[in-house]
Amino acid sequence: MKRPAQSVGLTRATCTVFAKELRVEFRSFELLTSTIVFALIVVFVFSFAFNPSPADSRRFGAGFLWIALLFASSLMLQPSFTRERTNDTLAALVLAPIDPFAIIAGKLFANFFFLVCVELILLPAFSVLYNVPLLGVIGPLAGVMLLGTFGIATVGTVFAAISSQARMRELLLPLLLLPALVPLLIACTGATMGLLGETAELPFSWLAVMICFDLIFFTAAWLFGGFLLEE
Amino acid sequence: MATETKNDAAPQAVASIIVAAMIGAAIYGAFIWAPTEKTMGFLQRIFYFHAASGEVMLLAFCVVFIGNIGYLMRRKPEWDWLATSGVEVGLVFNTISLVTGPIWAKPAWGIWWDWDARLTSTFVLWILYISYLLLRRLIENPEKRAVVSAVFGVFAFLDVPLVYFSIWWWRTQHPPPLIFKSGGLSPEMLKVFLFSMAALSALMVMMIWRRYKLESLRHSVEELRIEAEYQNEGGAK
Numbered sequence: 001m002k003r004p005a006q007s008v009g010l011t012r013a014t015c016t017v018f019a020k021e022l023r024v025e026f027r028s029f030e031l032l033t034s035t036i037v038f039a040l041i042v043v044f045v046f047s048f049a050f051n052p053s054p055a056d057s058r059r060f061g062a063g064f065l066w067i068a069l070l071f072a073s074s075l076m077l078q079p080s081f082t083r084e085r086t087n088d089t090l091a092a093l094v095l096a097p098i099d100p101f102a103i104i105a106g107k108l109f110a111n112f113f114f115l116v117c118v119e120l121i122l123l124p125a126f127s128v129l130y131n132v133p134l135l136g137v138i139g140p141l142a143g144v145m146l147l148g149t150f151g152i153a154t155v156g157t158v159f160a161a162i163s164s165q166a167r168m169r170e171l172l173l174p175l176l177l178l179p180a181l182v183p184l185l186i187a188c189t190g191a192t193m194g195l196l197g198e199t200a201e202l203p204f205s206w207l208a209v210m211i212c213f214d215l216i217f218f219t220a221a222w223l224f225g226g227f228l229l230e231e
Numbered sequence: 232m233a234t235e236t237k238n239d240a241a242p243q244a245v246a247s248i249i250v251a252a253m254i255g256a257a258i259y260g261a262f263i264w265a266p267t268e269k270t271m272g273f274l275q276r277i278f279y280f281h282a283a284s285g286e287v288m289l290l291a292f293c294v295v296f297i298g299n300i301g302y303l304m305r306r307k308p309e310w311d312w313l314a315t316s317g318v319e320v321g322l323v324f325n326t327i328s329l330v331t332g333p334i335w336a337k338p339a340w341g342i343w344w345d346w347d348a349r350l351t352s353t354f355v356l357w358i359l360y361i362s363y364l365l366l367r368r369l370i371e372n373p374e375k376r377a378v379v380s381a382v383f384g385v386f387a388f389l390d391v392p393l394v395y396f397s398i399w400w401w402r403t404q405h406p407p408p409l410i411f412k413s414g415g416l417s418p419e420m421l422k423v424f425l426f427s428m429a430a431l432s433a434l435m436v437m438m439i440w441r442r443y444k445l446e447s448l449r450h451s452v453e454e455l456r457i458e459a460e461y462q463n464e465g466g467a468k
Contacts, residue, residue: 166369216389217386220385
């Protein structure tokens with residue numbers, strides 16, 4: 001099928017989809033509240049499983065934090081496509097005379113925004129529960145969190161579009177997503193661990209891995225994401 | 232369609248015999264002809280199949296990537312058949328290298344498994360491509376299945392270098408490849424290694440070819456089934 005001429009530019013279309021995602025979520029706050037509660041539960045449960053001392057927290061805290069985020073995001077990302085199914089609204093979005101990547105990008109930025117909201121609650125809770133002072137490194141930590149979250153949102157949104165077309169989609173997304181995010185998890189944990197350590201330094205090799213990951217997969221999403229929306 | 236398959240039988244038989252002979256020769260070379268390594272002893276001989284299947288696995292996953300990109304660009308089902316054949320065959324070699332690795336590692340390193348770059352990235356690849364097959368099973372519509380799995384395949388393939396380098400920076404214990412450097416393999420060992428790599432590559436090509444034929448037959452059966460159903464419905468009216 002030949003697409004009609006695109007009457008709206010990519011940026012404007014992306015912003016419209018982004019605003020629509022936020023509006024849908026802010027009507028109920030269903031996704032955000034359940035994800036925040038889930039992420040808090042994961043961080044909470046880790047402390048029972050490992051009973052970490054303050055030194056352990058500095059060493060393993062980064063891992064707890066990122067695993068909590070990863071699990072939470074594998075739950076949170078799925079509805080961005082499945083909730084369009086209820087009224088078949090995705091078909092309506094696809095029919096709009098816009099670049100199909102705008103739909104993926106709009107959802108991607110919305111998911112990024114939601115994940116950042118989760119982190120805004122999760123980080124202080126983590127700092128208090130594990131006695132890890134974060135205020136001194138808040139600037140570089142914010143950079144690491146944003147880069148890591150952008151990577152999760154990029155791959156996660158594309159994989160949510162993939163798994164939403166299959167049976168058992170809720171189970172499938174974590175199966176596809178978690179192994180693909182291994183390099184990002186290593187880099188994010190490494191960078192965060194460096195910041196939480198005694199010397200509080202930011203290892204630039206991990207930053208480089210995160211930037212490469214984000215760039216490669218955002219480009220791939222831009223090049224190939226549109227194929228997933230064909231009817 | 233039936234004649235086409237019949238014509239294929241003779242070349243396939245010849246290819247099977249050649250590949251079987253090559254594998255036989257590689258086994259002879261690896262276990263009898265090649266000299267025994269000084270420090271690791273007889274154990275080192277597993278390397279001719281372990282390292283070679285690792286390389287062949289990467290080749291097979293390159294075929295998958297080509298199939299994925301080909302399908303997304305051209306939209307011909309043949310590219311999808313190539314990709315799915317490549318994944319299945321690649322996974323066989325992936326499994327071989329994952330199983331033979333610990334058999335070698337336990338006596339050599341004293342541990343079955345270590346989270347080093349190549350081991351871990353091979354394991355991540357295994358999980359990624361198992362998920363690829365799982366994804367294909369969970370989508371019924373063949374065209375949708377082809378598109379969706381092609382996009383996933385591209386993402387999985389792009390992940391490979393990132394997985395490798397991130398784990399490499401994280402920690403590494405795997406012996407670095409010494410094959411082409413001085414102080415690495417003796418000339419006989421190198422010959423056997425290159426030959427077993429060629430033999431396993433030939434096996435891979437043959438398996439992909441056969442699997443591709445199977446997929447094309449499945450496709451024609453499906454088409455015939457749909458046609459028959461259509462005609463039955465027409466007859467009923």
